[in-house]
Amino acid sequence: MKPTLQLKLSQHLTLTPQLQQSIRLLQLSTLELNQEIENFLLENPMLERAEGEEGDAPAQTVPTGSSNEQESPSDNQERDSAPEATSFEDSGDWGSATSNGPRSDDDDNDFQDIQAAETSLRDHLNQQLSLSPMSDRDRTLCRLIVEAIDDDGYLNQSLEDLLELLQPELEIELDDLTVALHQVQSLDPAGIGARSPRECLALQLRALDPGPVRDIAQAIISEHLELLAERNFSRLKRLLACSEEDLRAAHAMICALDPHPGSRYSTQETRYILPDVVVRKYRDQWIVSLNAEAMPRLRINALYASILQQNRGISGALSGQLQEARWLIKNVQQRFETILRVSQAIVDQQRQFFEYGDVAMRPLTLREIAEQLELHESTISRVTTQKYMSTPRGVFELKYFFGSHVATDTGGAASSTAIRALIRQLVDAEDKKKPLSDSKIADLLGQQGIVVARRTIAKYRESLNIPPVSQRKTI
Numbered sequence: 001m002k003p004t005l006q007l008k009l010s011q012h013l014t015l016t017p018q019l020q021q022s023i024r025l026l027q028l029s030t031l032e033l034n035q036e037i038e039n040f041l042l043e044n045p046m047l048e049r050a051e052g053e054e055g056d057a058p059a060q061t062v063p064t065g066s067s068n069e070q071e072s073p074s075d076n077q078e079r080d081s082a083p084e085a086t087s088f089e090d091s092g093d094w095g096s097a098t099s100n101g102p103r104s105d106d107d108d109n110d111f112q113d114i115q116a117a118e119t120s121l122r123d124h125l126n127q128q129l130s131l132s133p134m135s136d137r138d139r140t141l142c143r144l145i146v147e148a149i150d151d152d153g154y155l156n157q158s159l160e161d162l163l164e165l166l167q168p169e170l171e172i173e174l175d176d177l178t179v180a181l182h183q184v185q186s187l188d189p190a191g192i193g194a195r196s197p198r199e200c201l202a203l204q205l206r207a208l209d210p211g212p213v214r215d216i217a218q219a220i221i222s223e224h225l226e227l228l229a230e231r232n233f234s235r236l237k238r239l240l241a242c243s244e245e246d247l248r249a250a251h252a253m254i255c256a257l258d259p260h261p262g263s264r265y266s267t268q269e270t271r272y273i274l275p276d277v278v279v280r281k282y283r284d285q286w287i288v289s290l291n292a293e294a295m296p297r298l299r300i301n302a303l304y305a306s307i308l309q310q311n312r313g314i315s316g317a318l319s320g321q322l323q324e325a326r327w328l329i330k331n332v333q334q335r336f337e338t339i340l341r342v343s344q345a346i347v348d349q350q351r352q353f354f355e356y357g358d359v360a361m362r363p364l365t366l367r368e369i370a371e372q373l374e375l376h377e378s379t380i381s382r383v384t385t386q387k388y389m390s391t392p393r394g395v396f397e398l399k400y401f402f403g404s405h406v407a408t409d410t411g412g413a414a415s416s417t418a419i420r421a422l423i424r425q426l427v428d429a430e431d432k433k434k435p436l437s438d439s440k441i442a443d444l445l446g447q448q449g450i451v452v453a454r455r456t457i458a459k460y461r462e463s464l465n466i467p468p469v470s471q472r473k474t475i
Contacts, residue, residue, distance in 0.1 A: 022331040026338065026379070029386035030274045030294045033332070037296055040328055046304050046318065047325040050297040121153065121192075121265035122146055128187045141172070141180035145193065153192045153262025154200070155181070191261040198225055204257045216242055216250040228254070231473040251474075275390035276336075277343045279354065286354050288344040290336055291390065298329050338375075342383045345369050346401050353401070354391060358421035363414070364402050414450050420460050422450070427466055435472040 028036060040047055125146045129139055144165075148157045159177045166172045185193040190207040194200035201221045208214055219240055220228055227236050228251070237247050258264075275291050300322065308318045346369065352360035366384070370377040384398035403416045426444060430436045436444070438457040445452050466472075 018327045018331070021327060022334060023382070025331050025335050027382040027385060030276055030388075031272075032386075033335075034296065037298070037328075037332070040325075044321045044325055044328075046301050046321045047328065048299060048301045050299045119265065121149070121151065121262045124265055125149070125184070125187055125192065132183070134183070138180060138183070141176060142184050145177070145180055145184050149184075149193060149262065151262055151266045152260040153189070153194070155193050155195050158195075189258070189261040189264070191258065197259050198222070200259060200261065201254065201257050204261070205253075208253070213246060213249045213253060216240055216246055217253045220250060220254065229471075231470055233473075273388050273395060275388045275395055276339050277387075277389050279343075279347055279389060279391040281354070281392070286347045286351060288340060288347050288389075290340055295336060296332070298332065300325055300329075338379070339383055339387055341373055342369060342375075342380060343387075343389055343398065345372050346384075346389075346398060350401050354393065357393065359418050359425070361401070361403070361415040361417040361421070363404065363416075366402060416460070419445070419450065419452060420464055422448075423457065423460055423466070424464055427461075427472070430472075432472065432474040435469045437469045 025033060025036065041049065126143060129142050129146070132139070134142070144162060145155065148162060149155055159174060159181065163172065163174055163177055181193060185203055187193075191200040191204040194203055198221060202218065205214060205218050205221060220236065224236055224239060227239075233247060233251075237244060240247065242250075274294050276294050277288050278291050279286055279288050281287075304318065305322065308322060346364070347354065349364055349368070350361060352362065366377050366380045369375075370380045373380075384402070387398045389396050389398055400417075422445060423441060426436060426441055438454045438461065441461075442452050442454050442457050445457075461468075
């Protein structure tokens with residue numbers, strides 16, 4: 001074949017770098033956005049933060065209480081006053097920076113609390129061993145057992161396996177490890193070093209004051225734990241030959257025990273949420289405003305901009321960085337404007353929720369909000385992911401207000417969130433001696449006109465962490 005040149009015209013969609021940056025910033029959470037901005041500030045000298053200047057808007061207070069609580073006079077005064085509109089300045093200086101308050105004496109206490117929380121379970125046990133009167137040999141064996149204890153406080157390895165780890169010339173026998181295990185089990189917290197949940201509960205009961213109720217509880221733990229799990233109280237009362245009052249007291253004593261005594265020393269990473277918008281009621285209208293603490297203040301560096309203006313055409317790198325800084329300011333501004341529009345549309349659709357709570361949540365889809373705002377459904381999905389709304393009823397992710405629907409006998413639809421709230425209300429009001437089964441809950445909802453299958457009730461109940469009927473029965 002002979003090579004030839006051909007001219008062909010075609011159309012295709014290309015995302016500009018500015019549009020790509022706008023899409024990326026839109027799907028970031030507030031914390032991720034701040035990290036992205038920090039990277040831009042380090043790389044681009046044309047961009048800077050505008051913090052602590054006169055005229056900065058004060059940080060808005062994020063309410064986290066319930067709307068059912070009694071309102072203070074200051075709350076009524078704030079509600080009657082006009083809501084502050086969030087505006088963006090033409091100079092590119094917009095938003096609000098977080099203010100650093102004066103250091104108080106409570107900061108030292110907070111630091112001490114953080115230090116106490118970071119003490120691990122092994123450190124806590126080893127500190128007690130170092131103060132216990134025992135020989136160095138016994139203390140070493142106890143520390144060997146402590147190293148084998150997991151984060152929940154259980155000894156998952158058998159003493160025989162631990163004995164194989166020791167060198168034969170040490171002349172350590174199984175009885176030596178047994179004595180060391182008993183010494184570890186006598187440490188705080190009670191129940192530590194147990195090899196099974198039954199032994200863990202028994203160790204905690206042993207540390208309580210003796211009495212007839214404790215004797216009944218020890219008999220249940222050692223011989224009838226399966227009957228207690230089945231809530232077979234009538235058979236327990238017959239086997240233990242005790243009164244209903246003593247059995248109820250023993251049951252309460254067992255329920256107060258901790259099956260995971262070491263979990264209180266586990267270090268868990270705390271996740272902080274900074275709401276993007278704040279919802280307040282103003283003259284029977286629910287108004288959404290941007291949270292000033294979540295909005296960074298960005299502007300063009302005046303010194304570098306003046307140098308570039310005086311020497312036009314000299315530095316191409318500075319010109320490109322100036323354009324990138326302007327793009328970032330505009331895209332971040334557009335991000336918050338889009339979040340504000342979507343949040344207000346959600347609040348308008350879910351007005352009954354803010355008035356009456358979860359039971360009044362209506363079914364809502366991303367497509368409805370997209371059609372209302374004339375945006376693409378994928379844009380709504382990006383806006384509602386990892387974006388949070390502070391309301392008088394608490395802090396919620398924007399996706400919380402979207403959910404599937406369940407048909408009613410009148411031809412309407414009920415939100416799955418509202419059905420979960422109804423299930424929670426029914427379970428909280430049930431007779432604990434005769435709890436409601438999933439079929440009974442479905443019948444009760446059917447009497448209210450909500451048609452829900454039993455398996456759907458079971459799925460919603462499990463999502464609410466409500467145990468089945470057999471585990472909710474009490475004496």
